[in-house]
Amino acid sequence: MLTPSRDRRAATLPTDAGTDTPMTRSSSAPFDLGRFTGVCAATGRALEPGEPAVAVLIEDAQTGALTRLDYAEDAWASAPRPERLFCFWRRVVPASKAKASPAVDDEDLLGIFESLDGAEGDQQRAFRFILALHLTRRRLFRHVGVEERSGQRVMLLRRRGADANEPPIAVPDPGLTAETIAAASESLDEALRGEA
Numbered sequence: 001m002l003t004p005s006r007d008r009r010a011a012t013l014p015t016d017a018g019t020d021t022p023m024t025r026s027s028s029a030p031f032d033l034g035r036f037t038g039v040c041a042a043t044g045r046a047l048e049p050g051e052p053a054v055a056v057l058i059e060d061a062q063t064g065a066l067t068r069l070d071y072a073e074d075a076w077a078s079a080p081r082p083e084r085l086f087c088f089w090r091r092v093v094p095a096s097k098a099k100a101s102p103a104v105d106d107e108d109l110l111g112i113f114e115s116l117d118g119a120e121g122d123q124q125r126a127f128r129f130i131l132a133l134h135l136t137r138r139r140l141f142r143h144v145g146v147e148e149r150s151g152q153r154v155m156l157l158r159r160r161g162a163d164a165n166e167p168p169i170a171v172p173d174p175g176l177t178a179e180t181i182a183a184a185s186e187s188l189d190e191a192l193r194g195e196a
Helices: 072-080 106-115 122-137 178-193
Strands: 052-059 066-072 085-093 141-149 152-159 168-174
Touching: 052 072, 066 072, 066 152, 085 106, 106 122, 122 141, 122 152, 122 168, 122 178, 141 168
Parallel strands: none
Antiparallel strands: 052 066, 052 085, 141 152, 152 168
């Protein structure tokens, strides 16, 4: 297994009282997607500004905490995948002198959202749902409806600017409580502002 980089940042979804399942017990833990590490986790090489890269979140087996790793795109293509891969997204290494850019921007969030399509883990599905709400609030998605599919509520969204004839994006509702959604959304907002 790959060793996490020196700039590890952990995250968990809040959980509800009465269970040990992530995203169902109240928690004040920050929901942090981590900051760019600047080093390829596979090779140890410094990642250069303008270089294509892949950011990865891996899940700790015991705590469910998320740790970020960064890879050079070519190393990601040839390296074995880390155990407990939660999600990944492609990005370009920012210029080192760029003015205080967020750790994760809207395009990164869209990439994370897309990489979680079809995810089977409860925490992954919950995270995708929280991201869908966040991206709708940021007006990158437009809410077009809700329907029942196989006994489960599904939120229907369209990307901003998408053709109205294009099928909507279906996001299954993982059954989070309103309090859990509010806490996870607030933690995500704090992480994106760099306060976590």
